[in-house]
Amino acid sequence: MSDHKPEKKAKPPRAFGWVAEYADDNKLLEAARKVRDSGYTRTDAFTPFPVHGIDEALGIKATVLPWFTLCAGATGTCIALIMQWWMNAFDYPYIISGKPFASWPAFIPVAFELTILFAAYTTVIAMLGLNGLPKFSNPMFTNPKFDRATDDRFFLWVDSRDKYFNTEKVKSLLESTGPISVDEVREDDSPSEIPKMIFSAGLALILLALVPGAIVLRMRAARSDQPRWQVFFDMDFQPKKKPQQTTTLFADKRVQRPPVPGTVARGELELADPYYLGYDPDKTAALEATEATRMVAFNAQDGAAAAAAAPSANQAAAPAPAGAAGEPNYAWLTEAPIEATEELFALGKKKFETNCAVCHGYAGYGDGLVSQRATNLAQGYWLQPTSMHEDRIQKQSVGRIYYTVTNGKGKMAGYASSLTPRERWAVVLYVRALQRSQNASIEDVPEPKRAELSSK
Amino acid sequence: MAANTLNDNVTMPASWRAKAPLLLAIGLCGVLVSLGLFHFGSSPENEATGFRMFFHSYLANYIYCLSFCLGALFFVLVQHVVRAGWSATVRRVAELLAYTIPFWAVLFAPILVAVFTNHGHLYEWSKGAGEIPAIVEMKLDYLNPGWFLFRAVVYFAIWCVAARLYFRMSREQDETGSTEITLKLQRWAGPFIIMFALALNFAAFDWVMSTDAEWYSTIFGVYIFAAGMLSFFAVMILTCYMMQRNGRMEKYVNTEHYHDLAKFQFGFIVFWSYIAFSQFLLYWYANIPEETLWYKHRLDLSTGWRPLAYLLIALHFAVPFLGTLPRAVRRNKNLLAGWACFILVVHWLDMTFLVMPNVGPASFMMLLGHFVCWIGMVSIFLAFFMYRVGETPMVATRDPWLPDSLAYQQMPM
Numbered sequence: 001m002s003d004h005k006p007e008k009k010a011k012p013p014r015a016f017g018w019v020a021e022y023a024d025d026n027k028l029l030e031a032a033r034k035v036r037d038s039g040y041t042r043t044d045a046f047t048p049f050p051v052h053g054i055d056e057a058l059g060i061k062a063t064v065l066p067w068f069t070l071c072a073g074a075t076g077t078c079i080a081l082i083m084q085w086w087m088n089a090f091d092y093p094y095i096i097s098g099k100p101f102a103s104w105p106a107f108i109p110v111a112f113e114l115t116i117l118f119a120a121y122t123t124v125i126a127m128l129g130l131n132g133l134p135k136f137s138n139p140m141f142t143n144p145k146f147d148r149a150t151d152d153r154f155f156l157w158v159d160s161r162d163k164y165f166n167t168e169k170v171k172s173l174l175e176s177t178g179p180i181s182v183d184e185v186r187e188d189d190s191p192s193e194i195p196k197m198i199f200s201a202g203l204a205l206i207l208l209a210l211v212p213g214a215i216v217l218r219m220r221a222a223r224s225d226q227p228r229w230q231v232f233f234d235m236d237f238q239p240k241k242k243p244q245q246t247t248t249l250f251a252d253k254r255v256q257r258p259p260v261p262g263t264v265a266r267g268e269l270e271l272a273d274p275y276y277l278g279y280d281p282d283k284t285a286a287l288e289a290t291e292a293t294r295m296v297a298f299n300a301q302d303g304a305a306a307a308a309a310a311p312s313a314n315q316a317a318a319p320a321p322a323g324a325a326g327e328p329n330y331a332w333l334t335e336a337p338i339e340a341t342e343e344l345f346a347l348g349k350k351k352f353e354t355n356c357a358v359c360h361g362y363a364g365y366g367d368g369l370v371s372q373r374a375t376n377l378a379q380g381y382w383l384q385p386t387s388m389h390e391d392r393i394q395k396q397s398v399g400r401i402y403y404t405v406t407n408g409k410g411k412m413a414g415y416a417s418s419l420t421p422r423e424r425w426a427v428v429l430y431v432r433a434l435q436r437s438q439n440a441s442i443e444d445v446p447e448p449k450r451a452e453l454s455s456k
Numbered sequence: 457m458a459a460n461t462l463n464d465n466v467t468m469p470a471s472w473r474a475k476a477p478l479l480l481a482i483g484l485c486g487v488l489v490s491l492g493l494f495h496f497g498s499s500p501e502n503e504a505t506g507f508r509m510f511f512h513s514y515l516a517n518y519i520y521c522l523s524f525c526l527g528a529l530f531f532v533l534v535q536h537v538v539r540a541g542w543s544a545t546v547r548r549v550a551e552l553l554a555y556t557i558p559f560w561a562v563l564f565a566p567i568l569v570a571v572f573t574n575h576g577h578l579y580e581w582s583k584g585a586g587e588i589p590a591i592v593e594m595k596l597d598y599l600n601p602g603w604f605l606f607r608a609v610v611y612f613a614i615w616c617v618a619a620r621l622y623f624r625m626s627r628e629q630d631e632t633g634s635t636e637i638t639l640k641l642q643r644w645a646g647p648f649i650i651m652f653a654l655a656l657n658f659a660a661f662d663w664v665m666s667t668d669a670e671w672y673s674t675i676f677g678v679y680i681f682a683a684g685m686l687s688f689f690a691v692m693i694l695t696c697y698m699m700q701r702n703g704r705m706e707k708y709v710n711t712e713h714y715h716d717l718a719k720f721q722f723g724f725i726v727f728w729s730y731i732a733f734s735q736f737l738l739y740w741y742a743n744i745p746e747e748t749l750w751y752k753h754r755l756d757l758s759t760g761w762r763p764l765a766y767l768l769i770a771l772h773f774a775v776p777f778l779g780t781l782p783r784a785v786r787r788n789k790n791l792l793a794g795w796a797c798f799i800l801v802v803h804w805l806d807m808t809f810l811v812m813p814n815v816g817p818a819s820f821m822m823l824l825g826h827f828v829c830w831i832g833m834v835s836i837f838l839a840f841f842m843y844r845v846g847e848t849p850m851v852a853t854r855d856p857w858l859p860d861s862l863a864y865q866q867m868p869m
Contacts, residue, residue, distance in 0.1 A: 052865050066783070097741065105740050108733060 020179035031177035076118030278402035283331035333399030348430030364388035480839035486832020497821020517833035527688025528553035536645035541860030686724035718786035
């Protein structure tokens with residue numbers, strides 16, 4: 001490197017115009033106005049503190065920076081709103097707090113933050129860009145007098161790249177403004193290579209950065225009889241219970257708690273509402289409670305006396321027939337919890353004919369196509385589907401029929417998965433209508449229509 | 457340049473002062489006419505509705521005027537506590553505005569009437585235990601007429617003492633030019649700000665928020681404060697503008713001062729929106745019945761107040777935000793005066809939104825009566841202001857900060 005230096009020194013450093021030094025800001029302002037009025041635009045001033053009016057004196061035009069800020073802010077707002085809408089309402093719709101997918105009030109804080117973020121970063125970056133920063137060297141620095149620009153001296157620089165620059169004219173112009181000194185601004189000719197020490201320091205830093213990783217790798221590979229090193233002890237060992245564990249907090253020592261009586265867990269309404277069940281679960285629970293009480297009383301007594309007493313007690317307490325074996329003893333709904341309308345009738349008819357009629361037949365006599373075919377094959381193990389006009393079925397409450405539709409009976413599968421509760425109730429009501437139609441008397445026909453029937 | 461020798465007329469035109477009695481008469485008539493309109497507009501089967509509408513409308517318009525007078529007081533205190541130099545030329549206007557607060561204390565009487573007649577025309581809690589929701593009954597230890605009156609007296613005492621001190625001392629300085637006075641006022645500004653803030657916060661709870669006592673919002677005082685400061689800067693800009701149109705204060709108040717007032721006004725547009733939205737967002741998100749009740753009265757489609765909510769978003773935030781954003785607007789006093797008028801109208805809409813939906817669904821007669829009451833209350837405010845100003849110079853001409861203020865320049869662009 002040393003043998004290159006003389007060559008460089010042989011070339012005289014480039015000049016970048018003239019700089020004048022002033023003792024106070026008033027002189028500087030005066031000079032700046034004079035230079036501005038002479039038509040020079042590539043000028044700059046350097047002062048120890050912000051000088052009011054220097055912009056106007058130098059003829060600096062209003063900056064376009066606010067437009068960068070405004071546009072970036074508006075961009076931030078739009079990006080935030082579109083992003084959130086796209087994520088929450090379009091790409092991955094997910095119910096949060098029961099709010100609509102596109103919840104604009106919830107989007108506002110993020111929109112606000114992004115507006116500020118975009119505007120602030122853009123302002124700083126654009127400010128640096130407009131000022132030509134970062135700039136690691138300035139020809140001004142070559143003049144030792146310039147150090148006092150941060151202390152008690154004011155400088156005015158006319159750049160040689162100005163359109164009207166003329167060395168002699170500018171020099172005499174500056175000299176006429178009463179400066180302390182006028183100097184030529186010379187290029188900084190100090191070596192521009194990056195000092196070797198910086199590379200060495202960088203290398204040392206990189207090597208140091210590898211140390212933690214090396215320690216971790218070594219610990220993973222090596223054996224140790226020390227206890228394990230817990231970095232986040234309270235995260236590894238949290239004071240909480242997991243399912244199936246025991247606790248001393250509750251008398252039954254169970255960690256998992258049963259639901260509070262009289263409450264319905266979220267999403268489990270269908271287990272508690274007669275509309276979904278066909279029976280009233282509360283009343284049913286009361287019914288079963290009396291049965292359970294009897295059972296306890298029965299078991300509490302000893303031997304044959306109890307056995308003898310039991311039937312009579314049973315008959316006394318439950319005079320109504322408990323029904324065939326396996327018949328659930330529930331508090332069935334006797335009224336459909338849904339209003340019977342023409343529309344519901346049509347729905348019930350449609351669903352019945354789609355799902356039920358293949359076995360039970362269109363009129364409900366248990367003579368559907370499947371049944372006919374099975375009977376024809378006469379394979380012996382086919383059970384005729386139940387006719388809906390049997391006395392037993394006619395006496396069943398709507399709730400009981402609904403229960404059968406929902407859960408199935410015998411060979412018949414439940415239809416809960418293919419029919420909605422509303423559709424099931426529609427089918428139940430349609431079954432009721434079928435029963436009525438097949439066992440009708442002339443009184444059921446409206447008065448004006450009776451003549452039509454009897455004439456046939 | 458000695459500031460107090462500026463050759464400028466700083467007194468209010470005599471023709472304005474002469475109109476004060478007329479304005480006061482118009483104002484009182486306006487308030488009475490609104491009572492008639494409300495009575496006429498209420499349904500015959502429920503005569504109480506007329507009184508309910510009147511007292512609510514009176515309260516909304518009363519708070520409308522009082523809020524910017526309180527804003528003026530806060531402005532004066534803050535200028536002293538931060539030792540602001542720029543505002544010396546306009547501070548007297550704020551001192552005069554603040555010193556109208558003792559007059560407003562007198563006009564608080566109708567609100568006390570509503571409280572002590574126990575009909576619950578304005579505050580349901582004033583009916584006392586037995587006739588009000590259980591949740592309000594639990595608040596009766598705080599919300600009861602005697603304690604309410606006591607608190608109101610304390611609030612007004614704090615404000616009146618502060619307003620009187622800062623006005624009187626500033627006037628004394630007009631005579632003596634003593635720097636000691638400024639130093640003394642600076643010392644007292646801190647404690648007064650604390651008392652002012654507490655009084656304003658609780659006054660907002662007592663007077664405005666308790667019209668719907670089942671509901672509460674801890675940010676409500678700040679909301680009223682934000683609205684009051686915003687409208688104060690509008691009143692300030694408009695006062696300076698009108699004075700200058702009549703050849704007053706021309707040398708004292710310049711573009712730099714307008715620019716700063718406009719920046720504050722802009723700042724409080726954003727601050728109001730921030731507070732209003734913060735309150736809404738939390739209640740909307742949590743969606744708890746007793747917290748959303750207030751918004752239900754205002755946003756439920758059946759009440760007819762919902763358009764006003766959307767109008768506030770547009771007119772109290774979006775439009776003035778963009779409108780007063782450019783530097784060119786802030787340095788143009790004609791445009792600024794226009795925006796100040798705009799702000800004063802939307803401030804009325806805001807106060808309407810706070811109070812009136814508690815009466816019930818919006819109706820034409822209700823809005824008409826409310827509008828007439830507003831005109832009346834603004835006339836009363838103008839009369840108060842004229843009386844208060846009298847021949848007082850509208851610039852503190854011997855304030856030690858005045859040379860600073862006159863030499864003041866914004867950062868260039």
